Amino acid sequence: MFRFIVFLYDITRFLLLAFLMTAPGLDTGDKHFVSGLLYAAPLALFPLMSFFLWLDREKYGPFAWLYAAGKIISICAVLIYAVPAFGGFLAVFLMLDAEDLFINLIVPFLTLIDFIFLIPLVVSLK
Numbered sequence: 604m605f606r607f608i609v610f611l612y613d614i615t616r617f618l619l620l621a622f623l624m625t626a627p628g629l630d631t632g633d634k635h636f637v638s639g640l641l642y643a644a645p646l647a648l649f650p651l652m653s654f655f656l657w658l659d660r661e662k663y664g665p666f667a668w669l670y671a672a673g674k675i676i677s678i679c680a681v682l683i684y685a686v687p688a689f690g691g692f693l694a695v696f697l698m699l700d701a702e703d704l705f706i707n708l709i710v711p712f713l714t715l716i717d718f719i720f721l722i723p724l725v726v727s728l729k
Contacts, residue, residue: 606657609720613650616713620646623709649673667728674721681714 655663666704 610653610657613653616666617646617650621726667724669719671724674717681710
């Protein structure tokens with residue numbers, strides 16, 4: 604059941620991040636949609652990996668380390684961005700800019716959930 608929940612979460616995470624990267628009102632660049640799709644496309648591997656791990660853990664178990672490594676890289680990337688940008692995050696939060704507030708809240712929230720789901724995965728790998 605836990606693997607199915609992780610699969611549903613990964614689908615939701617992919618769709619939400621793809622929406623954030625391609626939303627037309629969030630950036631004024633003309634090529635924002637295309638560049639957003641280029642960044643979002645590799646994220647589609649996470650729902651696929653969690654689907655196959657949910658489908659048959661015995662058969663696809665060796666790929667669980669690859670899934671965990673991808674999640675760790677994702678968490679580190681957000682932390683590398685978030686730590687220096689924390690002052691700006693507080694400023695945006697205090698000014699209550701709705702678009703920036705949504706982005707600045709949803710990405711750390713997804714990172715926290717990634718970390719929570721990563722713990723049982725790493726513990727179960729041997």
